[in-house]
Amino acid sequence: MRHALIPILLLFLLAFEGVAIELLPAAVKFSDVYLVPQWLLMFLILLTTFSYTKYPIIPIIYGALFGLMTDIVYTSMLGVYMFVLGFTVYIAQLLNRMLQNNLVMMLVIATCCLFVLETSLVMIYSFLGISTMPFGQFIIYRFLPSWIANLIFFLVIYHPTRKLLAWIDVKK
Amino acid sequence: MSFFKRKSLFVILMGIILLVTLVGYSLTNKNDVSTAEKFIMDTVGWLQNITFQPITFVTNFFDNLDDIKKTYEENKILREKLVEYKTLVYELQELKKENESLRQMIDLIDSPRDYDAILATVIARSPERWFEQIIINQGKLHGIEKNMAVITGEGLIGQVTSVSNLTSTVQLISNFDQLNRISAYVPRSKGDNVFGLVEGYDRSRGMLIFRIIDESGAKVKEEEIVVTSSLGGHFPSGLMIGTIKEITPDQYGLTKIAYVEPAANLNDIQEVIVVNRKLDVIKDVEEPAVEEDPEANEEEMLIKPEGETGS
Numbered sequence: 001m002r003h004a005l006i007p008i009l010l011l012f013l014l015a016f017e018g019v020a021i022e023l024l025p026a027a028v029k030f031s032d033v034y035l036v037p038q039w040l041l042m043f044l045i046l047l048t049t050f051s052y053t054k055y056p057i058i059p060i061i062y063g064a065l066f067g068l069m070t071d072i073v074y075t076s077m078l079g080v081y082m083f084v085l086g087f088t089v090y091i092a093q094l095l096n097r098m099l100q101n102n103l104v105m106m107l108v109i110a111t112c113c114l115f116v117l118e119t120s121l122v123m124i125y126s127f128l129g130i131s132t133m134p135f136g137q138f139i140i141y142r143f144l145p146s147w148i149a150n151l152i153f154f155l156v157i158y159h160p161t162r163k164l165l166a167w168i169d170v171k172k
Numbered sequence: 173m174s175f176f177k178r179k180s181l182f183v184i185l186m187g188i189i190l191l192v193t194l195v196g197y198s199l200t201n202k203n204d205v206s207t208a209e210k211f212i213m214d215t216v217g218w219l220q221n222i223t224f225q226p227i228t229f230v231t232n233f234f235d236n237l238d239d240i241k242k243t244y245e246e247n248k249i250l251r252e253k254l255v256e257y258k259t260l261v262y263e264l265q266e267l268k269k270e271n272e273s274l275r276q277m278i279d280l281i282d283s284p285r286d287y288d289a290i291l292a293t294v295i296a297r298s299p300e301r302w303f304e305q306i307i308i309n310q311g312k313l314h315g316i317e318k319n320m321a322v323i324t325g326e327g328l329i330g331q332v333t334s335v336s337n338l339t340s341t342v343q344l345i346s347n348f349d350q351l352n353r354i355s356a357y358v359p360r361s362k363g364d365n366v367f368g369l370v371e372g373y374d375r376s377r378g379m380l381i382f383r384i385i386d387e388s389g390a391k392v393k394e395e396e397i398v399v400t401s402s403l404g405g406h407f408p409s410g411l412m413i414g415t416i417k418e419i420t421p422d423q424y425g426l427t428k429i430a431y432v433e434p435a436a437n438l439n440d441i442q443e444v445i446v447v448n449r450k451l452d453v454i455k456d457v458e459e460p461a462v463e464e465d466p467e468a469n470e471e472e473m474l475i476k477p478e479g480e481t482g483s
Contacts, residue, residue, distance in 0.1 A: 011215070012219065014216060015216045015219035015220045015223065015296075016220075016223065017299045018216075018220060018297055018298065018307060019223055019224050019227070019295065019296050020299075021296070021297045021298070021299045022224075022294060022295065022296050022297045022306075023231075034301045036299050036300065037299050064187075069216070071194075072209045072212050073212065073213055073216045073307070074298040074299060074303065074305065075298060075300050075303045075305070076303065076305070076333065076334070076341075076343075077195060077199075078194040078195065078197060079190065079191045079192075079194025079195050079197075079198070080191065080195065082190075082191070083187045083188065083190065083191040086187060087184065087187065090180065090184075121300075125302055128195065128199075131302045132375075142301075
C-alpha cells in the first residue's frame with residue numbers, strides 16, 4: 001500500500017509547480033529570465049535511482065503519465081511533456097548504470113537530465129512554432145537559471161526522498 | 173550500438189509516433205476538452221486551490237502589516253474623495269435611469285456593452301513560460317464558458333480557453349496568435365470609430381499588434397485608446413485593451429498596423445473578472461441565433477465567416 005504514496009506525491013508536485021510560479025514576485029515572474037520548475041523530473045530521478053531498480057519501466061511510465069498531465073493542465077499541446085519526460089527518465093537510468101550513486105554524481109545526472117529535457121522541449125516547441133528563442137539565448141535566459149533553481153530543489157528533497165523511498169521499499 | 177537496446181529503441185519510436193499523434197490532435201481539436209482532461213484539470217485545480225489559500229493568507233498578513241502604517245494618511249485623502257463620489261453616485265443613478273428609459277423607448281433591452289461579471293482568483297500559472305496561461309479558481313459550475321473575455325480593473329488580459337468544473341484556463345493576450353484575434357476599435361466621440369483586429373503580440377516591443385481595417389474616417393493618432401468591439405461574437409463592447417504607441421504601415425503597405433500597449437499589467441495578476449456578455453453569444457452552429465434588433469443581425473452576418481474559420 002505504501003507504493004500508492006508515490007503517485008500522490010507526484011500529483012502534489014505537479015500542482016505545486018504552477019502555484020510556485022504564481023507566487024514568485026512579479027519582478028522575477030515576468031523578467032527576461034525564465035525560471036521553469038521541473039520538480040517532477042527531480043523526483044523521478046531519485047525514484048529511478050533508489051527505488052524500482054528491478055522494474056525500471058515503472059518510473060518511465062510515471063514520467064509519461066505525469067508528463068501527459070502536465071500537458072493537459074499547463075500547456076495546450078498534448079504529448080510533448082509526456083514523451084520528453086518519459087525519455088529523460090530513461091536517460092537517467094542509462095546514466096545511473098555508468099555512474100555511482102553518491103550525491104555529487106546524482107547532481108551530475110540531474111544536470112544532464114535537465115539539459116536533455118530542456119533542449120528536447122525547446123526543439124519540439126520551436127518546431128511547432130510556439131517558441132522562437134535562438135539556442136544561445138535559450139541557454140543563457142532559460143537553461144542556466146532553471147538549472148540553478150532546480151538543483152537547489154534537488155538538494156532540498158534529496159535526503160527526505162531517499163529516506164521516504166527506503167521506508168516505502170522496506171517490506172519488499 | 174549498445175547504448176540503446178533494440179527493445180528500448182522500439183519503445184522510443186512508438187513514443188515519437190504517439191507524440192506526433194497527440195500533437196496533431198491538440199492542433200486540430202481546439203473546440204472542447206474531453207472528460208478525462210476535465211477530470212485531471214479538476215483534481216489538480218482542487219489541490220492548487222487548497223494549497224494556494226493558506227499561502228496567500230500568510231503573505232497577505234505581512235502585506236497588511238505594511239498597509240497599516242500608511243493607513244492614516246490614506247484615510248485623509250480617501251475621506252476627501254468620498255465627498256466627491258457621493259455627488260457622482262447620485263449623478264450616475266440619474267443617468268442610469270435615463271438610459272434605461274431611453275432604451276425602453278427604442279425596444280433595445282441588452283446593449284452590447286452589458287455584461288455579468290464573475291470574480292475569480294488566479295491560483296496557478298503555467299510553468300512553461302511559452303504558454304502564457306493562468307488557471308483561475310472558477311469553472312463551469314460558476315457559469316464560466318469557453319471564449320469569455322477576462323479582465324482586471326485596468327483592462328483586458330485574456331480569454332478563457334478551456335473550462336473544467338472547478339477551474340478554467342485563461343490564455344493571456346500576450347500569447348494570442350492568428351487563431352484567436354480580437355475584434356477591436358478606436359472609439360471616437362463623433363462616431364467615426366476606426367475598426368480593426370488585434371492580431372498578436374510583439375514580444376520584443378511588449379505590445380499588441382492592432383491591424384487597422386477601416387480607416388475611412390479621421391486618421392488614428394498615437395495615445396488614442398483601443399477597446400474591444402462586440403463584433404467578435406464573444407466579447408462585450410467597450411472593454412479597455414490599451415493605448416496606441418506607434419503606427420507603421422504593414423509589410424505590403426496596404427493597411428496600417430498600430431502597436432498597442434496593454435492597459436492591464438500582465439505580470440501581476442491576482443484577481444480577475446470573467447465577463448459574460450448579456451447579448452447572445454454566437455456559437456459555431458449552423459442556425460444563427462435569432463435576434464430581435466436589426467443591428468445585432470447585421471453583426472452576425474459580419475461574424476459568421478470568422479467563426480467558421482476559427483472552428
